[in-house]
Amino acid sequence: MVDTRRRFFLRSTAKAKVQPLPWIADRDNFTDQCTRCGDCIRACEEQVIVNGDGGFPSIDFSKGECIFCYACADHCPEKLFRSENEKPWEQVITIKDTCLTYKGVECRSCSDVCDTRAIRFQLTQGQVAQPQFNLQDCSGCGACISPCPVNAIAMENTGNE
Template sequence: MSIQARSPSFRKALTGRSADFRPPWSSETSIKSDCTSCSRCIDACPEAILKPGPGNTPVVDFNAGVCTFCKACAQACPEPVFSDTSEPPWALVAQISDGCMLSMGIGCQLCTDICDRSALRLDLRVRPVGRIAINHEACTGCGACLPLCPTDAITLGEHIEEARHEG
């Protein structure tokens, strides 16, 4: 059996959940309180990555493509669902789990090849085959790397700054 990128339905079957992300510049709270399920944001998305989710409210489907942060969804929405688009779209960045093929000693760098911002790079200092290093400052959370990972080791999550201890 070959390893292939899994569809969200397969992921949901394995884990009992799917990874639903709300559109950039929105939140679960703003969707629940202000979204009327009119689908204007979904229709406006040039990348066609916004899909109807719970209650026909918008969710991002990264298996359909990458978010270019074009702001079309926010501009199309007549309700106060979206925040100021001059601010960062969200605090999501790529995160890599121990399920990465590199941690199993198998060479892979599909995620680094697709990352336009070079936020993911192969660090060959870790033996035997390296590891993926994430530049959290460069990562926009666009989702380009998510559907390519053959082991679903990449997720998006909020970047938490680690406290620096001075000694």
């Protein structure tokens, strides 16, 4: 007889694809260590942590930005997070070629919300200004993702944490 409960357990704990929370110590093994208690989800006042793949917490930048308040880490009963004094994550944005400006349409929605000024627009004579990046200034907060009208912005992990 097939044990459906066991089958569900195996499926739900297989490596899930999640957008990691800030300060996660071991991104690669996060889904082996997280118990899916949901305490981080309830702690996030910005409501950017969702029940992701396999029931694991995952950041959903379509809902907003991370303000680096550290509440998710503070409320986690496991030892999954690094110290608040460390850099929260190694990730920056990438912009796809669907960006409206590459098609000659004026848009600056992403830079309007970027507090660190990692995205700027340079005026070029006879052309619609296109985004210029200073990715060293990108905190990976994700604030620019949801305002983009054509979903042209994605987050990319650039580190080994």
